[in-house]
Structures are given as C-alpha cells and as structure tokens.
Amino acid sequence: MKKLEGKVALVTGSGRGIGRSVALKLAGDGARVVVNDLDAGPAEEVVAEIRAAGGEAVACVGSVTAVDFAERFVKTAVDNFGGIDIIVNNAGYTWDNVIQKMSDEQWYAIIDCHLTAPFRILRAAQPVISALAKQEAAEGRVVNRKVVNISSIAAGGNAGQANYSSAKAGILGMTKSLSKEWGRYNVNVNAVAFGHIDTRMTQALAGDASKTVSIEGREIKVGIQPAAIAASNQLCPLGRPGTPDEAAGSVYLFCIPESNFVSGQVLVCGGGFGNV
Ligand SMILES: NC(=O)C1=CN([C@@H]2O[C@H](COP(=O)(O)OP(=O)(O)OC[C@H]3O[C@@H](n4cnc5c(N)ncnc54)[C@H](O)[C@@H]3O)[C@@H](O)[C@H]2O)C=CC1
Numbered sequence: 001m002k003k004l005e006g007k008v009a010l011v012t013g014s015g016r017g018i019g020r021s022v023a024l025k026l027a028g029d030g031a032r033v034v035v036n037d038l039d040a041g042p043a044e045e046v047v048a049e050i051r052a053a054g055g056e057a058v059a060c061v062g063s064v065t066a067v068d069f070a071e072r073f074v075k076t077a078v079d080n081f082g083g084i085d086i087i088v089n090n091a092g093y094t095w096d097n098v099i100q101k102m103s104d105e106q107w108y109a110i111i112d113c114h115l116t117a118p119f120r121i122l123r124a125a126q127p128v129i130s131a132l133a134k135q136e137a138a139e140g141r142v143v144n145r146k147v148v149n150i151s152s153i154a155a156g157g158n159a160g161q162a163n164y165s166s167a168k169a170g171i172l173g174m175t176k177s178l179s180k181e182w183g184r185y186n187v188n189v190n191a192v193a194f195g196h197i198d199t200r201m202t203q204a205l206a207g208d209a210s211k212t213v214s215i216e217g218r219e220i221k222v223g224i225q226p227a228a229i230a231a232s233n234q235l236c237p238l239g240r241p242g243t244p245d246e247a248a249g250s251v252y253l254f255c256i257p258e259s260n261f262v263s264g265q266v267l268v269c270g271g272g273f274g275n276v
C-alpha cells in the first residue's frame with residue numbers, strides 16, 4: 001500500500017527543479033497532483049511524466065502572484081480530484097541586489113511570490129479543509145492534512161537578498177501561526193529550509209557568463225559563479241550541493257503519516273550547513 005494513495009497534492013512551481021521532484025515523489029507514492037508553473041511547457045511535461053508512470057495529475061498553469069490564482073488553484077483540485085490533502089508552497093526565484101540598489105518593484109516581486117502567494121493559497125484552501133474536517137469529525141474519522149512551506153537558509157540572513165531573506169523568514173512565521181490555527185482541522189503545517197540545491201536558480205555559470213530567466217516579462221539573472229559554489233561547498237559538511245530529489249525527500253517526510261504529530265517545525269535540508 002502506497003503511503004499517499006488517493007491523497008490530493010497541490011505543488012506550486014512544480015514544472016522544474018525542486019517542485020518537479022516533489023510532484024513526482026508524491027505521485028510515485030500514490031498522490032494525485034495539481035502541477036502548477038508559470039511556464040505551461042514544463043508543467044505539462046510533469047503532468048505527462050506522472051501519467052506515463054500510471055499516476056494522476058492535472059496542470060494549473062499561471063503565476064502564483066496573479067490575484068485570482070489561489071481560488072483557481074483550489075478549484076482545480078476540488079473539480080478534478082474532490083478535495084485537498086497536501087499543499088506545497090514551492091514556486092519561487094531570486095532577484096538579488098544590495099539594499100541601496102534594490103527597487104520597490106524588486107522588493108515587492110519577491111515578497112509577493114514567496115510570501116503573499118502562499119498566504120492567499122492557504123486562505124483560499126481554508127473553507128475546503130474546514131468543511132472536510134467537519135464532515136470527517138461527524139463520521140468519527142481523523143484525517144491528517146499537510147502544508148509544507150518552502151523556505152531557505154537565507155531566512156537567517158544573506159547579503160544581497162534583503163527581499164528574499166525577508167520573505168523566506170516571513171513564511172516561517174506564517175507556518176508557525178497556521179500550525180496553531182489549523183491544529184483543530186488536523187492539519188500539520190511545517191516548513192523546509194533548503195541550503196544550496198542544484199537547480200536552474202543556482203546553476204553554475206561558466207566563466208564570467210551571466211544567465212537570465214524570464215519571469216513574468218522580466219529578465220532575471222540566475223546562476224552562481226563557480227568560486228561562490230566552491231565556497232558554499234567548503235562551508236557545507238557534506239561538501240556539495242543537494243539534488244532536487246534529495247530536496248524532495250525532506251518535503252516528503254512532512255507529507256507522510258509518520259509526521260502526523262509534527263507541526264509548526266522547520267527542517268533544514270542543507271547537507272549540515274545552515275540554520276534559521
Ligand atoms: N535551489 C536552491 O538552492 C534553493 C531553493 N529554494 C527555494 O526552493 C524553491 C524552488 O526553487 P528551485 O527548484 O531551486 O528553482 P527552479 O527555478 O529550478 O524552479 C522553480 C520553478 O518555479 C516556477 N516559478 C517561479 N515563479 C513562479 C510564479 N510566480 N508562479 C508559478 N511558478 C513560478 C519557475 O517557472 C520554475 O519552474 C523556491 O521557493 C526557492 O526559493 C530555497 C533555498 C535554496
């Protein structure tokens with residue numbers, strides 16, 4: 001018996017990187033997944049991958065920052081799969097600069113994506129979750145649901161990331177508050193704070209090359225200089241970045257029944273480096 005058989009999981013930013021690995025991992029253990037990404041192609045590919053492996057998935061394409069996104073995301077889960085069991089707030093990117101060079105646009109774009117969007121998604125999910133919990137209580141059943149918010153070791157502070165570290169610290173506060181509000185619905189609300197995971201966002205740049213990705217019409221610089229990666233590896237007891245599959249493994253721990261009495265906690269997944 002698969003541990004997540006029949007569960008309905010919503011994973012933002014799951015067209016690539018860590019989110020993609022989370023979607024595949026949850027689906028591989030029986031969950032039906034709503035795959036979200038800003039980019040339709042990668043989202044549809046993950047849906048196809050899950051279906052090809054015998055699983056169930058549907059795409060909900062669009063930016064988590066769109067004002068109507070949260071309601072659409074929740075509706076997609078309810079219309080296609082009849083409920084919500086797991087929410088992983090993962091979508092994101094970095095847009096770094098030292099504070100004197102950080103524009104309001106840059107500040108709000110990152111706060112909106114990493115903090116306001118998860119808030120709206122969880123707010124939109126509340127009526128569905130409370131109704132299901134009420135129905136289950138009337139039937140004498142206890143069903144644990146799971147929220148996993150994705151944070152970063154940058155929540156502890158990182159030069160050049162005032163916007164990102166504020167958002168990633170903020171979501172830890174939201175995680176702890178919601179764990180107290182939603183215990184009554186049997187929802188475990190936890191966070192995973194990643195250290196360096198090897199993805200598009202943190203890809204190694206060749207030489208002094210710079211790379212950009214297009215996020216909502218903006219060309220955003222991504223990638224890390226090899227010297228910074230070497231320094232990060234040196235600080236990390238395991239001496240290397242994590243893989244997206246390893247990152248997904250730590251999210252999975254908060255999604256399975258074995259963690260049913262763990263709530264309001266932050267798991268650092270950083271190869272031994274970092275605390276928040
Ligand atoms: N890679 C790393 O070292 C670390 C990553 N994280 C966090 O992990 C999460 C996933 O990042 P990665 O997998 O590394 O990046 P990635 O770039 O490989 O994947 C992120 C995905 O999110 C999507 N996305 C970005 N903005 C979106 C939006 N507004 N709406 C919907 N989808 C959106 C992108 O299109 C992309 O497919 C992010 O929240 C990031 O901040 C945290 C700590 C370290």
Ligand SMILES: CC(C)c1ccc(C(=O)O)c(O)c1O
Binds near residue numbers: 153194202232
């Ligand atoms: C590799 C560097 C140190 C690093 C690690 C983690 C993040 C993150 O939390 O997003 C970064 O943005 C990094 O640049």
